[in-house]
Amino acid sequence: MPCATPAAGWCVDEATRRAAIEAYDLDSLRDGAALRQITDFAAALCGTPVALVSLVEEHEQVFLARTGLTLTETPREMSFCQHAMLQPDIMVVPDATQDPRFIDNALVTGDLHLRFYAGAPLVSDDGVPLGSLCVIDTIPRRGLTALQRQGLRVLADNVMARLRDSRDAAAWRATERATRRQLTDSEDRFRTLADTMPQMVWSTLPDGYHDYYNARWYEFTGTPPGSTDGEGWNDVFHPDDQARAWAVWRQSLASGDPYQIEYRLRHFDGTYRWVLGRALPIRDAAGQVTRWFGTCTDIHEQKLALHERELISQELSHRIKNIFAVISGLISFAARSKPGFAPIAADLRERITALGRAHDFVRPHSPQSRPNAQQDSLHGLLGELFEPYRRDDAPPIRITGDEIAIDDRSATPLALLFHELATNATKYGALATDAGTVEVSIRRGADTAELCWTERGGPEVTPPTGADGFGSQLIELSAVRQLGGSIRRDWQPEGLVMTVTVPLAAFRRD
Incomplete structure (x- = not known):
């Protein structure tokens, strides 16, 4: 096969392509974590079940990394990517059953049931098309959003950066061996x-x-x-x-x-x-x-691509933070027109503020805005949440015990849980008096962790009667339904002791 498949009135010599592909150390990248992170992110960004890093070789297309697919290669004649790699920009196929190029393709008619395809071309520094970073769905779609297109281009640049790294590393090893001989x-x-x-x-x-x-x-x-x-x-x-x-x-x-x-x-x-x-x-x-x-x-282009990806992440986080502010403003506006709603509005604003503090703690940060505490630290998150309760530079809420790594998924229910406990303690418990204190102790076990909230020095406590209020229901929602844990309350006269047992897997994704 002398030439790559024509797509725009031009043709690439297959010998040139073969030499370009062989220059990369593909064995060091195949099924590696670095490229798998890119395909995982591409699938999540575009909302598709499958994402692939595909290199189109002379007789087959090889998947260096794949998300949502067990195949490692397919014959080249079935390849969508051999078309995508020759395009100047992302190639989108909304419905393969309506595209004459692919209507009879085995990937469309067979078990894979391919319908939607979008592929960003992977092109070497010398302009040689190598393959594509693609996302695939089994149902037709209109296309990609502007943000998804931008993200797919940035991720494709990162794939090429990884390929260049493998080539440079291979060249370095070859040079080192040659140097010793020379x-x-x-x-x-x-x-x-x-x-x-x-x-x-x-x-x-x-x-x-x-x-x-x-x-x-x-x-x-x-x-x-x-x-x-x-x-x-x-x-x-x-x-x-x-x-x-x-x-x-x-x-x-x-x-x-x-x-x-x-x-x-x-x-x-x-x-x-x-x-x-x-x-x-x-x-x-x-x-x-x-x-x-x-x-x-x-590595200048690689650094720029990484910087652009960080900017996209920060922009998304900034918009989420703005949503919290807008919701809080809407609640305040409603409270001004309906005075009877004011107490409920105040509680809602405080809960939204707690969620905002949790989001701001775990969101992507620049070196200038990053919190002092480590962002995957449970101690750090609780410290941020309890900062408003500080008295004369002395924290009435003390955090002790083991450290546990968290992520953005667990930060929200943890923030709601401990915000509700601190709010109740301020109204009715230990934090309602100047002498009252709270200790949050964390004990990590083999499969679970115990988070113990202990109040001391407040008014005498008696168990509540009647149905659970909204705050108790919110605690139940956060600890049990969202974190998959259990709650044990001990209404001691000197203060509430509540123990929340949570599976370790709920704190952080594997």
Whole structure:
């Protein structure tokens, strides 16, 4: 087969495609966690049962990662992705049974029952189409939203970043092996090898003195040959990265450990681009370092893609936070027009505020907005929820015991549960007096965790009579129905003791 399937009036030589695919270390990526996270996210983002990273080879399409599908490959003639990889943008097939290209396709007529398909092309840096990141559904759909399209493009960029990493790692390993062999040959042979590499290659003496750079370094930086020998290389680092890069390099020189760091290098056009710096020591028979060989790999586009993905996550979280504010405002507006609704409105606003605090704690953050506490920490979440109850810088609610990792799914019911307990304690229990205190103790077992709420120093407590109020029902909803736990109340005269037993699996997704 000399050419890839025509799609836009052009054709790609299959030998070129085969060589491009073989340059990647596919075995290191196949069924790996990194690409599986991307397909999991793509399926969740687009609301489809199946997502795939598909590479179209000469006779079959191979799935490097898959979500919702057990097949690892299919014949190329059945491939939708061989069409998608040749498109300038995402290819969408709303209903394959209505598309002449696929109406008789075995994936459509067979057990897979494929109906909807959307694929973002995976194209190498040299413009060679490799395959696609696709999502599949068994029912027809109109298409993708603008956000889903943007997200699928960002995820496809991340797939290519992973592929480039595998290629660069394979090139690095090949270079290391070749370098060891070339140490016994002439320096001219080594320079020829280094100058053919796509990475910037450099070498230092055992004390870290830089005495060699390949042609790619000078092409990238635009510096005159020899001007970055010794410590001159530090001048092409971004000013904010110089001290950090020096510290990591000195640590490697002192310990002999491999060197790896991301930093920004000044490009010949005056801009700064992110690169990944790596270096390994060459040792003699006695184990002494005789030389360091290193590379710099341009990862700027990968960093931009990751940054764009973070921006999308933060924008979604920001909109959710705004929804909490809008709901709280609507409740306040209703309370002003109906004074009798005011007490209920105040309770609702407090509960919504608690949910907002929980969401703000676990949502994606930038380095500037990230909370001081670790975001998957139950202690940290409770600390945020109880902050409004602080008295004169002294917390009346003390959190003790084991730490448990949480996620965004469990944060909401936990916030409602403990907000309701703190509110009741403020109205009727230990927090209704200045001397009252509460201890929240956490004990982790093999399969469950016990969260014990103990009040002391408040008014004398008597068990309530009559039907459960809304607050008790909310506690039941949060602890039992949402977290799958159980509740045990002990109405001691000196204060309520409530123990909530929750399965560990409810706190965090596996």
